[in-house]
Amino acid sequence: MTGPLPSTAGLERVDARWWRALGDRLRLNGPTPRWLASMWQDRTVTYEGLQWPVRLWRARTVDDPAARIYRMFCLRDPVRLDQAADTLGAAMVAGALDCGLLCRARDDHVVSRFDLRFFHGLWVLCDDLGLGGDAVFGTGAGDDAFPGVVPARLVTGGSTADSAVDVGCGAGAIALWMSRFARRVLATDINPRALGFVRWNAALNGIGNVEVVAGDLLAPLGAERFDLLVAQPPFVPRPPDATPATYRLGGPLGTELPHRVLAAAGRHLTPHGRAAVVFEHPVRQSAPVALPDLAGAGRRALVLLGDEVDADAYSVRYALPALRQRDPAGFEHDVGEMRQHLHSAGIRGVRPAVGVVESADGRAWTDVAQLDGPLWNRLAPGAADRLLAGHDLLHSGSARRAWLPAGSTVLRSPAEDHVTLLLAAGVPSRVLRLTRAEWAVLERMREGETVRLTSGAPPEELALLARLLRAGLVEP
Template sequence: MKGSDSVISETTLVPLSPKDAACFRDVCRAAGYTQTKLHETFEFLVPPPSDRLPPALLASLGPCESPFDVLARLFFLGVPVDADVAGTLLPTAIVQSCLQSGLVSQDESKLCPAATLVPVDDLLFAADLQRTDYLDNDLFVPTLCDAALHLNAVAIHNRGGKTLDLCSGFALHGITASGRSESVVASDLNPRAAEFARFNAALNGCENVRAVTGDLFSAVAGERFDTILANPPFIISPSAVTTYRYSPFELDGFIKIMFAAVPEHLEEGGTFQTICEWVELEGQDWQDRLRSWFAGSGCDVWVLSANRQFPSTYARSVLSQSIDDESELSTQQQQWEQYLRQRGVAAIQGGFIFLRRRRGNNWFDFTELTKPVREPIGDAIAQGFASRDIVFGSDGDDRLLSSRLAVADGLRQVETSHWKDFRWKRDSIVLHLDKGLPVTIGIDGYIRTLIEQFDASRNVQQCLDLFSKEIGLPIETGRKKGLDVVRSMLKNGILVAMPK
């Protein structure tokens, strides 16, 4: 372990009483200590490393003049604040709660943060200070990161039942789900993660959260859940140097082991949702490779690929998060590239993988995300499962042909044309779905005409017949060609099934 170990291991938070927790939340809310205001003020969605704060940011910090200033500097930026100033701007009881709980310590005239405390929606979450010299410490409990935010954005909001937050860290996903779950278990290999999970459950008034310690599913052996959310260690590297960031097995072996264990911990109809990375191997179709992982699992599987990087780009992107020296960065990058090249890695993909336990003939599907996920789309993911049940149903096309579909809310069309020979000539038609699953696809005039038929008043067969008549195709030809388009539009969310 590194020299920062003693600092991390001594950071133990004492959960607040219900009264003090409610008071703390009220003060943060009144101060405007929110995701939105933090982003507007600092242009960061997640806390930056406090030992690598941009010089321009440090130079821009004026005197603390509001409760927001105090909270943001202590718990988002991780910098000390004058104790007298904090005492003037914050209620005395809140300062005392911070000291007694261990969120801050007092060093002469300064209040020094001992943890981050970040808002997510209406909740607050404590974790270790964000410092680059903590990153490779196996006791480190990291604060909010992009991967956690992305998984939170795509999470299906199942109501009721039991929820498992696997590889939970500070329990973002479990506590977020606690209000709609009968019970929640937060499980992590790091014992300090359980301490933060208990603190955060108390801070947010969540009484149905149980924090446990164990590797993968070992702490919940024999238990089944209706919802499992997992943000596992998935970064692919030559060696596993942490328990929260890097995959502890070669390449993507860890997530393969995780997926193999999922079905026995899901209730019928239960969902598993994760963000992760996997490799493309030279000469092997990556979809076929992933499909083989889930053969015979008893689960439907939906893979959403969000990014693809070549080994050189991937290595530099990961290493630059903790290495400033260009010479060291270059040396490490070469070692990573050699490791990946020797194992036949052509590229590394990242995204989301969803499983749903279901009896019957299970399906496997893939979607490439063409735009970043910016807003919560859990309802669209749930709708995507329902749409695929229609497309891949065991009753062939009968269910699809009898379904009533409508164009999704938030669909936008962009058409470009150029002037030639005294008239406009169309160059392209592009559809953008701005609500739900982010989609951008190019279509032609025929497909646009087909989409226009779907207003939920007719079933698919009737819409295809109207389309065929409108463009002058034989009915059977129109049905055959149009059905392929309908399947695609239903899967990507352009069309949605209406309740019967």
């Protein structure tokens, strides 16, 4: 079910000082990451769209400012006007009602017309995506990949980029996040409504170094080059009769827009720049979906793929917005529509994916790496650095040291000639099984001994080194 998007005309009239004051109130009284985590306490993997009823029930059992803000803005559950005034201040509530951010609901209650999301300490105002059409995307699972694929020297605060761009920025979550380590950030989107949200969210979070420009994908960039280019274009496969959704639906396979960005991103990078594109890669029953030629002259490219989500589960996930809209008939229709489309297209499932393109002085190459798990939330800061360095080693033949992330567990079984590594956060693989001979080589490499990819090296060392490189256990 879709519906008309709420007008943003009133939001346009509000000045930056008002948005900053609202942001101050949210930071003072709003939910923290730990508080948000307490709203869903089960550790099993459950799609976020299915967690909503439990989160609502739990938030209603708590009467504090964080719960009221969470209910009003994040769950879109009305709270009493006096409670809203006590939480945000009477003048702030009056202003929010006047500009249309809040509206009156039943029995003198108030609720937000828009969604509010939380990403890495940022408040992100956006549309209810269940409304479809030109609804503006706030933040989701794919955004979790960017901290792991942006150069670690930027994420950890060791360095600053001169320029960064978020292509297809939506409400601007990633652009605002990059403003912490880039002197200038450009945010582009084909949807003018999205650029309004970027401006309001920048003011809401007290950020002043983000610019916006309208246009399709890379077209607004002209000949400009950036130290960092990120994008999460629409990547959901589009059934023939699907209701339009600008933020969500790509081409029939879902890769059409991401591939366009990946193929052209290298032309917009500075000599030491990096591009990262988050998307989903369809898995076909017969012929594989071809990737574009990403390397080009003086560039290296690595496409990371996570575990496959089969077509049945993917179709259910696709239809979850209809459940949020309390539209069971629409949910059933959307599941069937997507499942039929995937069947007709020969798609048995999809893999979460990240394409990384980097300017390089050395040999150009393009590789694909299959990693464990859901991928996006498994990429800790520095993961892409290590993987790029490892694959560069495969192509260049130079030498590196090996490492294990702190907190990893080594399991040795007296009855077996194998060592099992349970790897802690910091690398994309979770489990690595080695022979005792391979473990001995790994131990020597951790102590500083190097292994070279040369024709004279022992075959077992070459095989082990290739596995370590692809597991991200080679120091950049």
